Amino acid sequence: MRRAHAVEWVRAAEGELIARLPEGTLMQRAAAGLAATCAELLREGVPGRVYASRVLVLAGSGDNGGDALYAGARLARRGARVRAALLAPARVHAGGLAALLAAGGRVTDDLAEAERADLVLDGIVGIGGRGPLRDTALPWVDAAGRGAATVVAVDLPSGVDPDSGAVPGAAVHADVTVTFGTHKPGLLVDPGASYAGVVRPVDIGLGEVRGAGADGEALSTGASGAAGRSLRGADTTPLLLDGHVVEALQQEDVAALLPAPDAESDKYRRGVVGIAAGSARYPGAAVLAVGAALHGGVGAVRYAGAAAREVVRAHPEALVGEGGPKDAGRVQAWVVGPGLSQDAEAERAVEEALDAGVPVLVDADGLRLLARRGAAPADALLTPHAGEAVALLAGIGVTATSAQVEAERLRFARELARGYGCTVLLKGSTTVVTGPHGPARVNPTGTAQLATAGSGDVLSGLAGALLAAGLTPLDAGSVAAYLHGLAGRLASGGDVPVAAGAITAALPEAWRRSCHSGGATG
Ligand SMILES: NC(=O)C1=CN([C@@H]2O[C@H](COP(=O)(O)OP(=O)(O)OC[C@H]3O[C@@H](n4cnc5c(N)ncnc54)[C@H](O)[C@@H]3O)[C@@H](O)[C@H]2O)[C@@H](O)CC1
Ligand SMILES: Nc1ncnc2c1ncn2[C@@H]1O[C@H](COP(=O)(O)OP(=O)(O)O)[C@@H](O)[C@H]1O
Ligand SMILES: [K+]
Numbered sequence: 001m002r003r004a005h006a007v008e009w010v011r012a013a014e015g016e017l018i019a020r021l022p023e024g025t026l027m028q029r030a031a032a033g034l035a036a037t038c039a040e041l042l043r044e045g046v047p048g049r050v051y052a053s054r055v056l057v058l059a060g061s062g063d064n065g066g067d068a069l070y071a072g073a074r075l076a077r078r079g080a081r082v083r084a085a086l087l088a089p090a091r092v093h094a095g096g097l098a099a100l101l102a103a104g105g106r107v108t109d110d111l112a113e114a115e116r117a118d119l120v121l122d123g124i125v126g127i128g129g130r131g132p133l134r135d136t137a138l139p140w141v142d143a144a145g146r147g148a149a150t151v152v153a154v155d156l157p158s159g160v161d162p163d164s165g166a167v168p169g170a171a172v173h174a175d176v177t178v179t180f181g182t183h184k185p186g187l188l189v190d191p192g193a194s195y196a197g198v199v200r201p202v203d204i205g206l207g208e209v210r211g212a213g214a215d216g217e218a219l220s221t222g223a224s225g226a227a228g229r230s231l232r233g234a235d236t237t238p239l240l241l242d243g244h245v246v247e248a249l250q251q252e253d254v255a256a257l258l259p260a261p262d263a264e265s266d267k268y269r270r271g272v273v274g275i276a277a278g279s280a281r282y283p284g285a286a287v288l289a290v291g292a293a294l295h296g297g298v299g300a301v302r303y304a305g306a307a308a309r310e311v312v313r314a315h316p317e318a319l320v321g322e323g324g325p326k327d328a329g330r331v332q333a334w335v336v337g338p339g340l341s342q343d344a345e346a347e348r349a350v351e352e353a354l355d356a357g358v359p360v361l362v363d364a365d366g367l368r369l370l371a372r373r374g375a376a377p378a379d380a381l382l383t384p385h386a387g388e389a390v391a392l393l394a395g396i397g398v399t400a401t402s403a404q405v406e407a408e409r410l411r412f413a414r415e416l417a418r419g420y421g422c423t424v425l426l427k428g429s430t431t432v433v434t435g436p437h438g439p440a441r442v443n444p445t446g447t448a449q450l451a452t453a454g455s456g457d458v459l460s461g462l463a464g465a466l467l468a469a470g471l472t473p474l475d476a477g478s479v480a481a482y483l484h485g486l487a488g489r490l491a492s493g494g495d496v497p498v499a500a501g502a503i504t505a506a507l508p509e510a511w512r513r514s515c516h517s518g519g520a521t522g
Helices: 007-020 025-044 063-077 094-102 112-116 135-146 251-257 283-293 308-314 344-354 365-373 386-395 402-407 409-420 455-468 473-492 500-515
Strands: 002-004 054-059 081-086 119-123 150-154 176-180 198-202 246-248 272-276 300-304 319-321 333-336 360-362 423-426 432-434 440-442
Touching: 007 025, 025 063, 025 119, 025 150, 025 176, 025 198, 054 063, 054 094, 054 112, 054 135, 063 081, 063 094, 063 119, 063 150, 081 094, 081 112, 112 135, 251 473, 251 500, 272 283, 272 344, 272 455, 283 300, 283 308, 283 455, 283 500, 300 308, 308 319, 333 344, 333 455, 344 360, 344 365, 360 365, 360 455, 365 386, 386 402, 386 409, 402 409, 409 423, 409 432, 409 440, 423 473, 432 473, 440 473, 455 473, 455 500, 473 500
Parallel strands: 054 081, 054 119, 119 150, 150 176, 176 198, 246 440, 272 300, 272 333, 300 319, 333 360
Antiparallel strands: 002 246, 423 432, 432 440
16 A cells, blocks of 8 residues: 655654754764665666766755755765856755755756756755745746756655645646655646656655654554565655555555455345436446446346336346336345436436435446435445536535636545445546545556546446445445556557547456556556
8 A cells, every 4th residue: 555644644753753863863864765766767867877967956945955865965976067056045945955965066046957957856845845836936936837847856846735736826847756755645646746757755854753652643664564674666656654544546556455256156146236227318328337336246237227227238138127116136246326317206316215214326427416415324335526526525415616626636535425424436537536534645647648538437336336346435435446547548559549448458458467466556
């Protein structure tokens, strides 16, 4: 599992560690890791070596600038030609600047340095950043963007809010982000995540910390039981610390959660999912949701609704009926809503599914109807896109636009989960799945090619099947998003447009890659 910690937690952990270590130790650890990554990038790219390479440090007024200046000093000692732009000269990190000058680096105010640099180190602002980037930084950020330099963000790209991933103004587009101690939520959630490039965690020893964090949660080395430092798989899981607010499933986590039949299994024991979707007007949603559910690890799929004929024609494996959920026979979970329309019959289907006493996934039209209730059963899974999230928020008295929801996905997903008292999967460029409490999951797979009509119906059929197979709403939602995203990537090969049916067709291969070692997450 990849984990990210909020700023308040990071500061508490760092504070504890700083108190025990000689002054400046943490910053030197950070700068050493940063310089090593920069040296590697210079050797791998243009110019192919550190010696005589051109490095520009953008140094803000805090410790983030200090990290960048000390790393610049290390590169200068290895023969790089290092220049530093001081964005707030009166408040620059004095020790970092002195080290850079002593190593042969120089201060510059020539913007052309940004355009001709081989590597730019973004030390403008780190976890202390708030609000849009200040004006003094903007010409440097623009110039670095125009040039051919590899841009390395220190801790996180400046301009990205560390806790939410919101980008309230201009921000640095990094090729690589070197982040210290643990991921920050803003590196895993869009829009921030799309500014971070490849994220490389550097261990600064936060795993040595034990005790109480700022929020009262224990700071420990986590469930692995590993003593002391717990760096595992340096490129994916920086530290196994408790108190994280965001996590992202990795392939091995998905493998452990996927349902698998055993010798005792029969089709009923594997779970049966009910799908109440589609209408005379929108039969396609039913066909797509049922098709995906058939690949979701259950023993059978029941369909209840007006598109029964179309469903059975497309999927002879499905058990179909034209009545509502109440008349459909036993299932272990319901999916209600895709293509249902919003008439009286649809309303009845939603009521019956909600009253069935099994976990319910509510999507699309079902969400608009649910918004009128303003509450959901605790084992429900709601799967809105931003527009449906706006309607659900209105149902609990919160006014927001879909642009606001997209800008602060974590916050609004959590607000919905708390307001409705259940699990929410917020779709979009970074899918977020969260309950009212505990860490939120962000999906690491996916591609913008998934934004195609019917794609959401595939996701809800798949997630409903996983619910019926016995996964919790949080696991069902996050595993479904992972498989759906991976299937979308496989179907599109990265840049070929896909139709929703092609996502379903790729689900078996996505499942295969997820349940075997060999890696699937990009
Ligand atoms: N606390 C620690 O022990 C460690 C901190 N480290 C580094 O220190 C950073 C945090 O340092 P600080 O707490 O000094 O904070 P930052 O350096 O992230 O930012 C604070 C400074 O930036 C200015 N600022 C805030 N928002 C801004 C904006 N939107 N545009 C421009 N300037 C803005 C503030 O006026 C303040 O002077 C981390 O991100 C990391 O890089 C590392 O050295 C590791 C150890
Ligand atoms: N920019 C994007 N990047 C990645 N995935 C996206 C993006 N936009 C949408 N998606 C995904 O595509 C799917 C679209 O679902 P939805 O909006 O319900 O479409 P529909 O109702 O047409 O089926 C969701 O899984 C969503 O997370
Ligand atoms: K930065």
